[in-house]
Amino acid sequence: MRTLYGVTCKSIEKIEISLTNSVSNDSNELCFRDQPVTYTIDKEIKKGYLINDGIIKPNSEVLLCEYVTSSIQLPNKEITIHRKNDKT
Numbered sequence: 001m002r003t004l005y006g007v008t009c010k011s012i013e014k015i016e017i018s019l020t021n022s023v024s025n026d027s028n029e030l031c032f033r034d035q036p037v038t039y040t041i042d043k044e045i046k047k048g049y050l051i052n053d054g055i056i057k058p059n060s061e062v063l064l065c066e067y068v069t070s071s072i073q074l075p076n077k078e079i080t081i082h083r084k085n086d087k088t
Contacts, residue, residue, distance in 0.1 A: 014040040017050070017081065031065040035072060035081055050081075 018036035034049035037056060049060035054075035072081040 032060040
């Protein structure tokens with residue numbers, strides 16, 4: 001059996017897309033699977049990770065940068081974010 005969650009969507013006042021995606025690591029370059037963002041909601045600044053469909057989630061998996069490749073179409077905008085090997 002699967003769990004289904006209901007959410008309430010809120011308007012985001014401001015969103016900034018982080019241009020750095022890497023996580024500090026001594027031996028390998030590690031990156032977040034999803035696009036890091038900073039956003040303002042209810043006058044509070046928060047950090048999260050943008051995924052497809054314009055959803056921002058609180059956590060993201062960390063993996064080798066060479067495996068990070070994605071395109072995110074921003075909802076209601078004619079903007080697409082292309083990510084490949086830690087380059088936003």
